[in-house]
Amino acid sequence: MPWQIWERWGDDHLNPAMAQEDPMCWQAWQDNPNAMWNWNGLYRNGVGGNFQAAVPNGQLCSGGRTEGGRYNSLDAVGPWHTTDINNNFTIQLYDQASHGADFFRVYVTRQGFNATTEPLGWDDLELVKQTGRYAPAQNISFDVSVPGRTGRHIVYTIWQASHMDQAYFICSDVTF
Template sequence: MSLRYTPLLLATAVLAGGLGVAGTAAAHGTMTTPASRVYACFQGNPENPTNPACAAAKALAGSQAFYDWNGINQANANGNHQAVVPDGKLCSGNNPTFRGLDLDRSDWQTTPIQPDANGRFTFVFKATAPHATRDWRFFVTRDGWQPGSPLRWADLQEFCTLGSTPLSADGTYKLQCTLPQRSGQHVIYNTWQRADSTEAFYTCMDVRFEGGGGTTPVPQWQDAGALTARTELPVGTTLALRVFNAAGNDLERVETTLAAGQTSPAQWPLAVARKVNGSAQHARVGVLANGVITPTASATGNRVYLKSGNRFQLDTQLPDPGTPSPGGDFDFVYPAGIGSYTPGETVVKSSDGKLYACRPFPEGAWCNVNAEAYRPGVGAAWRDAWVAY
């Protein structure tokens, strides 16, 4: 059984740490500005991650690592970080609990980052248990490093080292550094070495350098995250991109209703992007290149761009599952109607274009499980729930 933190459990863990009891008291913080890789996954629905890279990390190692976001550590580092954290395991800190964070993917959620007028940036580290500090060290991937490549020490250049820093009243360390010259997507890597122990903590931050300083204007559109398609949707599905301001107030809602030819994972994000870019005031969707945002036919390639401080949500409304299918040769376009399928009777049309009948009871109960494994014709365990029709 997986343990989930609650305020009571977390308080108990901190008290236990004062008594020298081993366990969750070893977890002490992570970067929140920019968001660390693990913290971004925790914030993005840890049990059903919206980011595809976080979903892959969960599939590999489970969701507990996201709840333990403040625990990427090595007990006996003592400043010898390369000795205890080998190449390819930097983001997990060579801690097996967090091994999903080491997946070589280019679609980790990124945070836009740019220096102030003096070329500096304030990193914010949320400390659930503060400690005396020997040093903070910051590294960035070299020019020419490709997102999705394995992360090695040789790929990193150190750009900032700080000593002991006072804890702010809000429970964070505010760490000001001069940013290096970079553009596009990179990884910033941080080590925090304690002075009162050999223990050290490790943080991967996926960022997008947006230029900076007082001589460069803040871009109108800032990357707010990916528009990711995980499955085919039936004809008639309505997708609504909603934009909110920093206070949570609705600014805009743009609806797209899918027609034939727009339902595959590569096509429906394109349909949404075209509708948004043609009518929205506060959002754009697509691929940013040379200052232009262009929609693309891709399940993972489109990103949502908003004006500074805004955020978005994509709402999905499937067509009425009770509506009979044209021709009457099947009952639903999968996954419409899941939960109402009748074992031994219901016939669906799957994403491969073929028809499948729900197995008789009791196996037919699996037909109503909304999981990729049981997607008729294409899921790894589809034969447990369906027969070809």
């Protein structure tokens, strides 16, 4: 979410039209503008693959990083802008630091989950893809298929970096 917010409003983040056109982003900017400039801070060290213990229900989009309130607004329930995608899509990541990955796990919310009224929990997700290792590189992409999904969903990606026990968490609001 922060990347998409920054992509839409980064150079124009003081525009008062954001409050009407993109109220969830407006709320996120008001809560903590630093989170929008530091989207790459959504990681946890030392999780050891036990993501459900480290990231509580209702805090998945913030990666459980609620200390100081920096990323709290990313867990806000409401009408976030969505990106239209097909049931077969490609995840493309740019890793400026070339961390590489032990794996990526991609989850999609179950059919019927309503992200505009319900906080995201682990039981709302279905694992749809787990990759293998990726060598350190700046551009990583892989294909995902989720047949039968329609409507609004959240794509939740966990990126287990290969340089150390460091996991990144990415929420994407989409419409299939």
